[in-house]
Amino acid sequence: MFVFLQLRFVAVSLFICGALLREAGSFYLPGLAPVSFCEATPGDREPGAECQLFVNRLDSVESVLPYEYTAFDFCTDDKLKRPSENLGQVLFGERIEQSPYKFSFKKKEECKHVCTKNYDTNKAEDKTSVDFLKKGMLLNYQHHWIVDNMPVTWCYDVEDNQKFCNPGFPIGCYVTDTGRAKDACVVNSDFNDKDTFYIFNHVDITIFYHNVENENSGSRLVAAKMEPKSYKQSNPETPDCTGPPMSLSNKGTGPITIPYTYSVHFKEEPTIRWASRWDYILESMPHTNIQWFSIMNSLVIVLFLSGMVAMIMLRTLHKDIARYNQMDSVPSTCTPLTYTEDAQEEFGWKLVHGDVFRPPRKGMLLSVFLGSGTQIFIMTFVTLFFACLGFLSPANRGALMTCAVVLWVLLGTPAGYVAARFYKSFGGEKWKTNVLLTAFLCPGVVFADFFLMNLILWGEGSSAAMPFGTLVAILALWFCISKPVTLTTSHQMYYMFGFLFLVFIILVITCSEATILLCYFHLCAEDYHWQWRSFLTSGFTAAYFLVYAVHYFFSKLQITGLASTILYFGYTMIMALIFFLFTGTIGFFACFWFVTKIYSVVKVD
Incomplete structure (x- = not known):
């Protein structure tokens, strides 16, 4: 109870601080201050006139290996410095870089040349680059581009006169x-040559x-959209x-020449405000309706289960308790025959109520799982709570994962407390063994799996591979913060x-x-081994x-x-x-509350 009160105090305090900062005008939900742009005057460039376009990693639904922008030999500017990345961005494999695509606010550009890439497939190095580019298109x-911290989206028409907006656009198609035209090749009837990229x-x-x-001056960007095209330039x-x-x-x-160009237009949109500028990414996407349907379906199940639990608590369980209490109140002057008949009526969970708190088998392992599950549960709840308030907006890239990791590290205290208790x-x-297992068992399994996956990503040259320095930092957080705070309690972390x-x-x-339903059914069957169950x-x-x-991997995905x-x-x-630790801990605490409740209301002889 102390841990939950402590977390509630922290949550309320942070919320009040955020509200005060917002009122002071120095803090903008979702976490970033707006940037105003000014139109450049002839011969004089205003400080806010230049709009910088950033590029992020490239990914695919047919592969879980993301790659950096430079891996495909696109246009780059070697003089530009890569922006700093936080822990969450590194864990997600985001590699944001500045691009050579630059334009001034309100300045129209038509077919502006960026760079030209020349290859000769007779050379081994050039052939490797072209083959890798073809693999990316296959x-x-x-691409994932960013302007003023907004994703540049590609919107196109789909069935039933609907429009689908994707926060990215393909390298090409095949x-x-x-x-047969694959993927984006269906949008252009000119893409008709066989076996061609x-x-x-x-x-x-x-x-x-x-x-x-x-x-008097200044404007704010509220949306960014693009349309990819393909041109074989004559010059x-x-x-x-x-x-x-x-x-x-x-x-x-033979020789291959690929010129890269772009056009940019600015359009005033007075109906969209800066605070809601991310909403355009969700326009006409079918996922929202599907999510509402799933949520309503889940709510029906919750209502059904709630009715079942209410029936047990208010009717069946109440009747059982009344009958058992009536049996306990039988006067001592009753005849032996009467007492025997009443005793024969005693069955179900009343017979095992004195055994429900017997130590379970493998109690050490169960307590370790409960400690780790509590750590995950609190981390998830606090992270989602602050995300709903807007503190972890997707506009603040990497903030969600950073918050989850830091919370998980700091929440070693309730994990150790629950496990030890x-x-x-x-x-x-063997409390020392219990504390050590709580600190190392489940996190160790996760880290070992993650380390093996990271080795594969290193071998494949993927941008999702965590740098060695970051890996050392994660280990330092684990050993220097999470583990000590766990040891101190031996006794006492989708845009919608x-x-x-x-x-x-x-x-x-x-x-x-x-869990409460099944727990009650097993107690009625005179089975008091409820902890592990x-x-x-x-x-x-x-x-x-x-x-x-x-099932999703084999039926929906096309990963090769x-x-x-x-x-x-x-x-x-x-x-x-x-998920096993998270949901298992929820079920255990629910059943623990239920067993404690019925144990406390029964009048024991």
């Missing part, structure tokens, strides 16, 4: 040797802005963005956060009520998660390659373990 790798070497960028109210150094698409024959050899209640005496928090609450209620009953949700992940497959299942196993 696996549908996507038409098979049978003439088409590279999107031109982008039309449209940036929306609105003028700041109550200010690469002076392009005109006309002509046939830029094609690369799959079996072609329950181990002591189980009659355990609202949806996610609501699903979190539904999950907690569902696991709790389902309650943990495994709720924790079995992780098995469903694992089975669904396997041994490394991608190993990475997918490796990270899935980490999530399954975390």
Whole structure:
């Protein structure tokens, strides 16, 4: 109880501090201050006139290996310095870099040349670069560009006159040797040559802005959209963005010239405010309706389970308690025959109520799981709570993962407390072993799995591979902060956060009520071994998660390659373990409350 009161105090304090800062005008939810841009005057560049375009890693739905922007030999500016990255960005494999795409605010550009890449496939080095570029197009790798901390989205028409917006756009596409257009090749009827790759070497960028109210000058960017195109320029150094698409024959050899160009337009949009500028990314996306349907379906299940639990608590359990109390109040003057008949009526959980707090088997392991599960539960709750308030907005890149990791490290205190408390209640005496296992068992399994996955990412040259320095920093946080605070209690961490928090609450209620139901049924069957059963009953949700992940891999995803497959299942196993500890702890505490409740209301002879 002390731990939860402490967390509540911290949460309220941080919320009040955030509110005071916001009122003071020095803090902007979701965590970043707006930037005002000014139109450049002839012969004089204003400080806020230049709009910088940043590039992020490239990823694909057909591979779990992300790559840095430079891995595909796109246009770069070696003089530019890479922005600093926080811990969350490194863990997510984000590699944000400055790009050579630069433009001034409100200055229109048409078919501006960026760079020209020349290859000769007769040379081994150039052939490797071209083959890697073709592989990226074959696996549908996507660019992710950023302007004023906003993703540049690609919106295109889909079925039923709807528009789909994707926060990224592909490198290119491929038409098979049978003439079937894959992925983005379906958007252009000119992409019709068989066994040919088409590279999107031109982008039309449209940036929306609105003028700041109550200010004489300055505007704020509220949306950024683009449309990828392909042009085979007749003169690469002076392009005109006309002509046939830029094609690369799959079996072609010899010199290859790829010019990269862009156009940019600015458009005033007075209806969108800066505070809601991220909303355009979600426009007309079908996921919202699916999520609401799933949530309503889950709510129906929760209501059904709540009705079942209410029926047990208010009717069945109440009747049982009344009958048992009536039997306990039988006067001593009753005849032996009457007492025997009444005693024969005694059955069910009343017979085992004195045994429900017997130490379970493998109490050491159960207490360790409960400590780790408590750590994960509090981390998840606090992270989602602050995310819903806007402190961990996706505009503040990497903040969500950074917050989760730091909270997990600091929450070693409640983990050690819960593990030691329950181990002591189980009659355990090896408290040192209990503390060490709490500190190293579950985190050690996760770290070992993560380290093996990171070795594979290193070998594949992926941007998701954690640098050695960051890996050492994570180990330092684990050993120097998380483990000591665990030892001090030997005796005493999707952008729709609202949806996610609501699903979190539904999950907690569902696991709790389902575990209480099954716990009551087993007690009525005179089985008092509820500790492990309650943990495994709720924790079995992780098995469903694992089975669904396997089904999703084979039925929905198009991941190819041994490394991608190993990475997918490796990270899935980490999530399954975390989910097992998380849901198992919820079920145990729900059943613990239930057993304590019925134990306290029964009048023992």
